[in-house]
Amino acid sequence: MSKRTVELELATPGVDAQGRATRVPLTAAAEPGLAEEHMLVNIGPQHPATHGVLRLVVELDGETVVRCIPHLGYLHSGFEKLGEYRHYNQIIPLTDRTDYLSPMSNNVGFALAAETLMGIEITPRCTVLRVIACEMSRIISHMVWLGTTSIDLGAFTPFLWAFQERERIYDLQEMWTGARLTTSLTRVGGLMADIPDGFVEKLRHFTQTFPKTLAEIDGVLTRNAVWAGRTQGVGTLTAAEATNHSLSGPMLRASGVAYDVRKDKPYLGYETYDFDVVVGEHGDVFDRYLVRLEECHQSNRILQQALDRLPDGPINVDDPRVILPPKTRAMSDMEAMIFHFKQVMEGVKAPVGEAYVGIENPKGELGNYLVSDGTAKPVRWRIRPPSFINLSALPRMAEGHLLSDLIAINASVDIVMGEVDR
Amino acid sequence: MFVARDRLLEAMTWLKETPGEEFDYLVDVTAVEFRDRERPLEVVYFLRSLTRRADIRIKVELSTSDELAVDSVYHLWRGADWLEREVFDMFGITFRGHPDLRRILMWETYAEGYPLRKSFPLRGRFSRAEQVRQALNVNPEANYSLEELSIAEAAGDLPDDMRDRLRRGERGVIPEPPQ
C-alpha cells in the first residue's frame, strides 16, 4: 500500500474586512495584550485542596502567582462570643471543635488556662495523662496533615496509611473518653475519666508499631523525586521573616528558629522529658514535612516515657468547689449533693483576674487568654489560633511561585479552618 | 503593663528595637470589653523576645465614649496584619495606619455590627429569617475583580466615580457601623 501525504487546510469559512467570503486560517495567533494582562483565579471556598473552606483569589501572570489574597470567615462560628455565655466547664466541649484534628490538646490548653486563672494545682497522675493526651493529638494531627498533603501532591497511598494509624488512636480515644473525635477530655482541675484497663498496654503496643508506619511513609516520600521536586525550595521563609510574621510551631521551627513552648515555657512538666526540638534549615515545604515527620518520632518517645512514669493516685484535685463529687456520694450525701447542685447550676467561679497560657499544639502555639470578673463565666475567652497566624504568611510565601506550588504551600501551612475562623 | 494610647507606637518601637529588650515576636493582639459598661475597652498586645525568652503584655485603654482607634503596629510586626483586622471586625476598633483594614471573618456588607461587643446579642440583632435572607443575598463572588483587589492598596487613589460604583456595585451598601 502506497503512502500518500494529504495536506489538510486548517481553515474555516469566514468574512474579511470588506464582507467578502474568505477562508480564515486556523492558526493560533497570540491575542494582543494577553501577555500584559493578569488573570484572576478563584480557588475555594469549596475546593478539595484548600483543606476546608478557605477561599483564595489568586492574581496570575501566566502561571506565576503575582498576588494571593485569602478570604476567610467561611467557618466563623462565634466560639469566643459563645464562650462568654458558658461556664468554664461548658466551654471545654467547644474547644474540641476549634481545632478538630487535635481535640485532646485543645482541651488541655483550655483547662490549663482556667486552672492558672483559679490557681489550681493538678495532681501528678493527671499531669502525665494530659501529656499523653497532648502527644496522641500531635500524632493524629500530623497524620491528617501528611495524608491530605500527600493527596494534594498526588500520592494517595500515604493517606490510607496515615488514616490507619489515626483509626488506632481513635480506638484509644474512644476507650478513654467514649468519643472518637470530640473528646472533651479535661475538666477544670482534672479529667473526665481515668484511663480504662488495658489502655496502657494498647498504647504501648501502638508506640512500638507506629515507627514502622513512619518508616514506610518516609521511604515512600522523602527520597521520592516527585515529592522532593514539588516541595524543595518552595515557599521559603527565612528565620527573620518567620519571626516577623509571628509564625509558630513546625512552621517557625522549619525556618530554623528553635522555639518550642514545651522547652522554653514548660507546662505539664515537659522539662523532665527527654526529647529533641526539631529544627529545619531552609524553611521550605520539604523542611516542614521533615520537621513534622520527626516530631511524630519525638512524640512517640514522649509517649513511651510518660507510660513508664505514669504514677498512681487520683486524677482530680481534692476540692469540692471545682470537681463534681462521685455520683454515688452525690446521691447519698447531703453535702455532696449541694456541691453537685451548685457546680452544675452555677458553675465554677473564678477570681477576678486574667490568665494566658500558651501550649505547643500540633499547629503551633495555642494560647488561651481568659479574663474573669469574678463570675462563673469568663468576660473574654480569646484563643490565639496558631493556624490563623501561620496562614497570614501565605500571601508572602506564595508570591512568585507557580499556581501548582501554591497548593503545596497552602498544604504545608497545616491549616484547620475551624481554628482559623473560630 | 498599661500604655497611654497616644504613645503606643513609640513604646512598641522602643520595646522592639532597644538592645536589651528585643521583643521581636508578636504573639497576639486582642481586645477585651468588660461587662461593666463604664470600664474602658482594652486592646491587649502579647509580645515575646525569642532571644531572651521573655514575655510581656501591653494594654491600651480605650474609653467607649471616645473614638475607638489606636495606631497600628503592622509596620513593626507583619503578624499584626490579620490580628488587627480581626479585632476591627469583632470590636470595631480602628487601627490607624493599617494598610488593609477590612472585615476578615464576617462578610463586608455585614450589617449587624461588631459581634464581640457586649451590646451585641448572642444570636445577633436580626431575626433568623432576616439573617438567612441577608446571607443568601451576598454574592459569593464578591471581591473578585481587579478593581476590588486593588482597593486595598490604592483606596485613596481611586477616582471618585469608581469608588461610588464599587459602593453601589455587587458589594452592596457598605454599612455604617451601628452606634
Next chain:
Amino acid sequence: MKHVAETKEVSGQSPNYLVAKFQDLVDWAVNSSRANSLWPMPFGTACCAIEFMATAASRFDFARFGMERQAFSPRQADVLICAGRLPFKLAPVIRRIYDQMPQPKWVISMGACASTGGVFDNYAMVQGIDTIVPVDVYVPGCPPRPEGLLYGILLLHKKIKGESLFDAVKRREEQPLDDKGLRLPPETIDEISEPFGNSVHQFRSS
C-alpha cells in the same frame, strides 16, 4: 415485582396494568442503578469532614456502596453531603452548589450542626441547612460515627429505590419563594431556628 406503588390502579383487564408493570420495571432498573452508583459531593466544612474522610478511608470504605468516585465538582455529583457546620457566610455558597448540581440530586445533612445548628446557637450559624436547601437524610451525631454516615447512605438508597421516574412532581427544580431567595416562608425559618432543649434557658438578649 418489588415496587408496585400503592396509588396506581392495578387491574388485570385494563391496559393500564401493562403500563404500570412497564413503569415499575423501568423504575426498578433506573433506581437500582442510581442508588448503587451515587457520586457524592463532599461539602466538608468542619469536624464532620474528618469523620467523612475516615469513612472514605481504609477501615470503613464507603466505596463498597458504590461511592468510589467522589465528585469534587457539583456538576458531576448526585448527593451533596454537607458535613459540618454552616455559617451564614457559607450559605450562598451551598445554595449555589446545590443549584449547580444536575437532577436528580439528593442532600445528606451530616451532623448536628448541619441539621440544627448544634451547639452553635449564635449570630454566625445557620440553624439547620434545611433553611437553605432541601434535605433528604439527616444523620445525627457530633460528629456522627462512620457507621452512622453509612447508615444514612443506606437510608438514602432505600429512599431512591422508592422513587418513581414517572412522578413528574418529585424531581422538579426548586424555585425560591420570592425575590429574597428564601425557600421557606420567613415565619417557618424563625420557627425552626428557635432555641430548643437546653438552650431555651438562654434568652435572646442575654
